[in-house]
Amino acid sequence: MRPAGTPRELRGKVAVVTGGAGGIGLAMGRAFAAEGMRVVLADVEETALAKAAAELGALGVPADVTSAESMEALAARVYEAYGAVHLLCNNAGVGPAAAPPLWEQEIGDWSWGLDVNVVGVLHGLRAFVPRMLAGGEDGHIVNTASGNGGVAPIPSAAVYAVTKAAVVTLSECLYGQLDGTPLDVSVLFPGPHMVRTGIFTAERNRPERFARTVPGPPARTADEVAEAMRAHGLEPAFTPAEEVAAQVVAGVREGRFWILPPSERTDSMIDARAASMRGRSAPGYLRR
Numbered sequence: 640m641r642p643a644g645t646p647r648e649l650r651g652k653v654a655v656v657t658g659g660a661g662g663i664g665l666a667m668g669r670a671f672a673a674e675g676m677r678v679v680l681a682d683v684e685e686t687a688l689a690k691a692a693a694e695l696g697a698l699g700v701p702a703d704v705t706s707a708e709s710m711e712a713l714a715a716r717v718y719e720a721y722g723a724v725h726l727l728c729n730n731a732g733v734g735p736a737a738a739p740p741l742w743e744q745e746i747g748d749w750s751w752g753l754d755v756n757v758v759g760v761l762h763g764l765r766a767f768v769p770r771m772l773a774g775g776e777d778g779h780i781v782n783t784a785s786g787n788g789g790v791a792p793i794p795s796a797a798v799y800a801v802t803k804a805a806v807v808t809l810s811e812c813l814y815g816q817l818d819g820t821p822l823d824v825s826v827l828f829p830g831p832h833m834v835r836t837g838i839f840t841a842e843r844n845r846p847e848r849f850a851r852t853v854p855g856p857p858a859r860t861a862d863e864v865a866e867a868m869r870a871h872g873l874e875p876a877f878t879p880a881e882e883v884a885a886q887v888v889a890g891v892r893e894g895r896f897w898i899l900p901p902s903e904r905t906d907s908m909i910d911a912r913a914a915s916m917r918g919r920s921a922p923g924y925l926r927r
């Protein structure tokens with residue numbers, strides 16, 4: 640059963656992080672290692688993965704979240720090494736650089752986004768949850784969503800928003816389905832601001848099978864995105880990845896479902912969306 644009010648002990652427990660070779664995943668790995676956890680990092684970027692695993696003294700396992708076989712092999716490898724998993728972070732994520740209107744967005748963009756951001760989480764659950772339940776120990780699953788889609792969509796980034804909205808709903812369903820078991824569930828909204836990571840250049844990991852028929856625009860780095868925002872009179876803000884990782888540690892300890900950092904802007908969007916639904920009024924909360 641979910642323990643009520645008892646902070647979860649992390650020391651000595653086993654954590655698996657997909658997309659763990661860089662960005663928020665690596666920051667989580669660092670934070671978990673600092674808590675005395677045994678850390679497993681999984682990623683498609685093998686060079687970065689080896690470097691990250693060496694830095695943390697973690698087990699680094701090359702794995703592709705879009706492949707059932709690869710995720711099954713990851714779970715088998717982790718159970719062979721440690722015999723248990725207590726914290727599973729389904730964190731790997733991508734976003735296509737091309738963000739045209741929905742009726743012009745290529746299906747390859749959709750297939751790639753859905754395969755990594757949504758089916759990737761499902762592969763993680765299918766490979767690990769049966770083993771975690773069979774082990775009978777307390778455990779926790781953290782799925783990485785985004786305020787874009789999870790709170791309200793940014794219409795100009797529809798693929799990403801739709802996939803992250805799906806991660807929230809999937810996590811709510813998972814929470815309901817795991818009620819009464821020793822496994823807890825959280826959904827993570829990194830932020831409250833953008834996090835300066837490789838997500839902005841996620842195109843580097845797009846497999847050939849999801850290639851666009853017409854080349855998309857070049858991916859822009861976080862700093863280039865910030866520059867473009869300034870050009871439109873907006874002041875970009877970034878949340879350090881370490882801060883997100885600290886929010887995850889606290890959220891897991893406290894068994895919180897919503898790992899959603901305090902933000903007046905986010906809260907006002909949640910309220911405006913709820914008010915729009917209750918009032919059957921137009922979605923005036925949509926962001927550009």
Ligand SMILES: NC(=O)c1ccc[n+]([C@@H]2O[C@H](COP(=O)([O-])OP(=O)(O)OC[C@H]3O[C@@H](n4cnc5c(N)ncnc54)[C@H](O)[C@@H]3O)[C@@H](O)[C@H]2O)c1
Binds near residue numbers: 662704755837839
């Ligand atoms: N950076 C932000 O501002 C922000 C905001 C909200 C949500 N997020 C989410 O946070 C998560 C982590 O992203 P990040 O910002 O650290 O970006 P990142 O690009 O630095 O990290 C993502 C990692 O996922 C890996 N990856 C990509 N495809 C994969 C696959 N098929 N299988 C396994 N690994 C794969 C990449 O190699 C990379 O190491 C993502 O789910 C992202 O959508 C990021």
